[in-house]
Amino acid sequence: MQPFDPSGHKVLIVYAPHCHMPLHHDESTGFQEGKIVRGEDPLNLEMPFEMLDGFITPAESFYVRTHFPIPRIDKNKWRLRIEGEVGKPFQVSYDELLKLESRKIPATLECAGNNRNLLEPKVKGVQWGLGAVGNAEWTGVPLSILLERSGVNAKACEVILEGADHGPLEDW
DSSP: OOBOOGGGOOOSOOOOOOOOOOOOEETTTTEETTEEEEEETTEEEEOOGGGOOSSSOOGGGSOEEOSSOOOBOOTTTOEEEEOSSBSSOEEEEHHHHHHSOOEEEEEEEEOTTTTGGGOSSOOSSOOOOSOSEEEEEEEEOOHHHHHHHHTBOTTOOOOOOOOSOOOOOOOO
């Protein structure tokens, strides 16, 4: 996997880069770091639903849903670019982004395919049980702060987020 080249990517908002630590994989159980392996390439890990014991899902238990390989990002080269239908396009480095006002909010994320393995007849896609859902406290710079700074044009009608991950689209 090649390191992420920030020069060719437009990004409007981003979450903190993935922690690239080695994951322990137990071949005999189909578990990886306490999660159920639903796919290895691309990586898809499900939280065992019975492990949930509170409103907030611990980060290490959160499900992982990927469509493409997880890119390696060099935070020293990475840039967040705001451009398009704006009066003042700009970019910020990772360190500059961390200095901006941030907020922490609780939010639920659920994969659209959660519970897919219970459907009859069976349908295409990752066969998730109940664990492709989680509640987390997310911290980051509100999109509104970045859009205000950019001077969004009145005719703008949507925000497109483009990340560093890529690959061929499969028929899910």
